[in-house]
Amino acid sequence: MAGRLYIPVRSSQLQYYIRVPLFFETAPGVYQLYKSPGMGISDVRIRQAMHPRLYIQQNDRMAAAAEVQKGFNREIARSIETGDVTSVKASLCSLVAETLAEPRAGMLQSLPQTMEVLVSGYSKQPGLLRMFATISNKDYSTVIHSVNVMALTLGYCFHSGVSLRETRRLGLSALLHDVGKSEIPSDILQAPRKLTDKEFEIMKAHPSIGSRIIKEINRLGEDIALGALEHHEKLDGSGYPKGMLNISFSGQIIGIIDCYEALTNEDRPYRRAMDPLETLNIIKSDVEAGKFDRTLFEKFCYSLL
Ligand SMILES: [Fe+2]
Numbered sequence: 001m002a003g004r005l006y007i008p009v010r011s012s013q014l015q016y017y018i019r020v021p022l023f024f025e026t027a028p029g030v031y032q033l034y035k036s037p038g039m040g041i042s043d044v045r046i047r048q049a050m051h052p053r054l055y056i057q058q059n060d061r062m063a064a065a066a067e068v069q070k071g072f073n074r075e076i077a078r079s080i081e082t083g084d085v086t087s088v089k090a091s092l093c094s095l096v097a098e099t100l101a102e103p104r105a106g107m108l109q110s111l112p113q114t115m116e117v118l119v120s121g122y123s124k125q126p127g128l129l130r131m132f133a134t135i136s137n138k139d140y141s142t143v144i145h146s147v148n149v150m151a152l153t154l155g156y157c158f159h160s161g162v163s164l165r166e167t168r169r170l171g172l173s174a175l176l177h178d179v180g181k182s183e184i185p186s187d188i189l190q191a192p193r194k195l196t197d198k199e200f201e202i203m204k205a206h207p208s209i210g211s212r213i214i215k216e217i218n219r220l221g222e223d224i225a226l227g228a229l230e231h232h233e234k235l236d237g238s239g240y241p242k243g244m245l246n247i248s249f250s251g252q253i254i255g256i257i258d259c260y261e262a263l264t265n266e267d268r269p270y271r272r273a274m275d276p277l278e279t280l281n282i283i284k285s286d287v288e289a290g291k292f293d294r295t296l297f298e299k300f301c302y303s304l305l
């Protein structure tokens with residue numbers, strides 16, 4: 001069986017592989033079937049790690065991503081039903097971590113279904129949403145930031161009476177707004193200081209990269225890409241990448257929420273995380289300077305109450 005390409009599977013995902021066959025390496029570059037399609041691996045085996053390092057075949061990559069995502073979706077739906085908001089967030093963070101690690105590997109394509117599960121779950125239990133973005137996270141990262149921005153965006157949508165269809169669309173756009181950071185070098189993303197001008201120039205490419213990645217997935221539609229492309233634009237033209245004056249609705253709302261989320265949650269060595277009121281006051285001065293839309297900002301404030 002040598003010669004074909006095999007990709008290692010994360011052990012945290014093993015439980016989801018039913019239809020996709022798994023393989024193990026018997027000698028360097030030689031792989032043998034571990035489980036056939038249709039079989040699962042028992043929980044005990046997974047929990048006690050009673051298995052060798054497992055692999056999927058390169059050809060099964062898309063099917064594997066779809067199967068893993070379905071598993072995540074089932075778990076998220078179950079946790080919403082039982083009101084276990086911490087588990088919902090943990091599952092969603094793993095899913096987004098996978099997607100951001102390799103946006104083209106297939107996970108991105110099934111995210112609309114995940115959003116459907118979230119929006120329908122939350123419209124039944126809106127109280128959960130409020131807790132979602134405030135659960136503290138030890139390791140603040142693009143993943144957690146993206147999930148928080150999505151939760152705040154869904155909160156805004158439910159509060160402002162946005163249709164469910166539009167809510168799903170905006171939620172997805174918010175979840176993916178920083179997907180372009182997957183192509184920014186991690187020493188820039190994680191720099192424990194303010195970025196140099198040169199580094200900031202590189203960082204400024206993430207909206208265009210993100211929009212390009214999203215557009216490559218034709219199921220997602222061009223409008224989802226707008227949130228990624230325009231979330232750093234400002235109404236007075238001082239934003240990036242284009243310095244445009246006419247910004248889409250999703251670019252504007254995700255832009256405000258992105259600022260709010262980063263300022264309230266991101267503790268950097270050179271800047272502490274701020275409390276919500278302090279943050280809203282900072283954004284308010286940006287509204288007064290003509291950078292953000294006043295009505296949108298006010299609606300967002302009310303959605304936090
Ligand atoms: Fe961004």
Ligand SMILES: [Fe+2]
Binds near residue numbers: 177
């Ligand atoms: Fe962001």
